[in-house]
Amino acid sequence: MAQRGIREYDAKNILAKHMKKLSKGTVKYRGKVALVTPDTSIAAVAKKKHWVKTNKLTVKPDQLFGKRGKHGLLLVNVTYDEAKDWLDEKMNSIVEVGKVKGKLTHFLVQPYVELDKEYYLAFTGYQDGDYIHFSSEGGVDIETNWDKVTTINVPIEAKIEDIDLTPILDSVSIEDKKGLKDLVTALYLFYRRQQFGFLEFNPFTYRDGEFFPIDTVARLDDTAQYLCHEKWGDIEFPAPFGRELRPEEQYIDDLDEKSGSSLKLTVLNPHGRVWTMVAGGGASVIYADTVVDLGFGDELATYGEYSGNPTTEETYDYAKTLLDLMTREKVEGGKVLLIGGGIANFTDVALTFDGIIMALENYADKIKEHDIKIYIRRGGPNYEAGLAKIHEAGQRLGLDMEVHGPDMHMTKVVSIALKNLDGGN
Numbered sequence: 328m329a330q331r332g333i334r335e336y337d338a339k340n341i342l343a344k345h346m347k348k349l350s351k352g353t354v355k356y357r358g359k360v361a362l363v364t365p366d367t368s369i370a371a372v373a374k375k376k377h378w379v380k381t382n383k384l385t386v387k388p389d390q391l392f393g394k395r396g397k398h399g400l401l402l403v404n405v406t407y408d409e410a411k412d413w414l415d416e417k418m419n420s421i422v423e424v425g426k427v428k429g430k431l432t433h434f435l436v437q438p439y440v441e442l443d444k445e446y447y448l449a450f451t452g453y454q455d456g457d458y459i460h461f462s463s464e465g466g467v468d469i470e471t472n473w474d475k476v477t478t479i480n481v482p483i484e485a486k487i488e489d490i491d492l493t494p495i496l497d498s499v500s501i502e503d504k505k506g507l508k509d510l511v512t513a514l515y516l517f518y519r520r521q522q523f524g525f526l527e528f529n530p531f532t533y534r535d536g537e538f539f540p541i542d543t544v545a546r547l548d549d550t551a552q553y554l555c556h557e558k559w560g561d562i563e564f565p566a567p568f569g570r571e572l573r574p575e576e577q578y579i580d581d582l583d584e585k586s587g588s589s590l591k592l593t594v595l596n597p598h599g600r601v602w603t604m605v606a607g608g609g610a611s612v613i614y615a616d617t618v619v620d621l622g623f624g625d626e627l628a629t630y631g632e633y634s635g636n637p638t639t640e641e642t643y644d645y646a647k648t649l650l651d652l653m654t655r656e657k658v659e660g661g662k663v664l665l666i667g668g669g670i671a672n673f674t675d676v677a678l679t680f681d682g683i684i685m686a687l688e689n690y691a692d693k694i695k696e697h698d699i700k701i702y703i704r705r706g707g708p709n710y711e712a713g714l715a716k717i718h719e720a721g722q723r724l725g726l727d728m729e730v731h732g733p734d735m736h737m738t739k740v741v742s743i744a745l746k747n748l749d750g751g752n
């Protein structure tokens with residue numbers, strides 16, 4: 328699963344579409360949220376959503392960072408005019424959140440809610456199933472009061488209707504137990520069916536059958552976008568706060584959105600000497616961790632993956648983007664390119680290698696000019712044919728290349744590659 332954060336605005340919009348059905352009408356959620364951006368002012372929003380002018384409002388940045396109140400970036404219980412003045416002041420301003428500086432460009436506007444009770448609820452996914460975390464004492468400092476959070480496990484094959492929720496609702500008043508049980512059940516179904524990897528409401532309140540999520544943090548499995556695009560609607564996966572996507576990263580991100588496969592690229596250090604093109608999210612972590620463990624973390628140029636059986640054309644687009652970045656500047660001692668992955672379950676290795684070979688053919692002269700050595704390790708369907716093809720291409724193009732199958736461990740290949748860089752042991 329490739330979990331990527333989404334805006335609070337999008338998470339609440341998706342929830343509004345599905346809550347009535349998932350709760351069988353037992354829970355009401357109005358879904359009153361609006362998004363103000365440099366291109367969409369609060370005045371423009373108010374023309375379509377009249378409650379923006381009639382309700383008292385809460386306004387906050389919606390850019391994948393928390394603790395907004397502690398950073399002076401939370402406006403509560405204000406009129407439309409007060410919200411407009413504050414947004415005019417904050418829009419496009421540069422702020423520092425922790426150690427990260429960035430520009431404020433997206434703001435969530437929602438009705439102000441008076442909180443008589445503050446609850447905490449989160450759903451997280453692990454290999455042995457999902458975990459539900461609940462506390463009747465929610466709020467911004469939940470991390471320092473984790474001893475007040477109760478957790479239960481929902482095994483992978485289990486149905487939430489068969490899970491005893493009594494332990495997590497033990498601290499709830501008798502009159503609220505039934506309603507909160509219905510709410511947790513509906514929200515769990517929402518979390519699982521909409522392919523969330525993480526979903527948190529902190530705080531939220533619940534009264535008279537109505538759900539009021541004050542703050543929401545959500546991460547989706549973006550590899551499910553082609554399955555869930557109708558359920559999700561038009562959402563985006565924004566870059567982390569303080570980091571704008573490079574044109575090449577945006578290009579791969581656009582490819583990813585159009586594909587049923589997973590195509591990810593993050594440029595960590597464009598001046599680095601260790602570049603990776605790895606198939607599979609798990610393998611990407613192993614390659615990156617091994618590079619760091621061997622003392623070359625500062626030289627790691629990229630992190631990403633191509634997986635989920637991408638087409639030859641998609642793999643070509645990915646590989647040529649990587650090679651273009653890699654051959655923009657020379658460095659003393661040369662560079663290494665690790666083309667690897669685990670043993671694929673259903674990705675056709677030969678077809679994806681056809682795309683890589685096409686890119687190598689286009690960049691062969693630059694690869695030699697920049698003194699790039701290529702190390703390949705791959706297994707999976709048609710891997711013998713794929714390795715034979717790329718080995719032949721390497722010889723034909725005169726590239727400095729080593730080709731290995733699944734008999735060679737991934738970490739061993741990384742070790743061999745790094746020993747050939749200056750400073751290798």
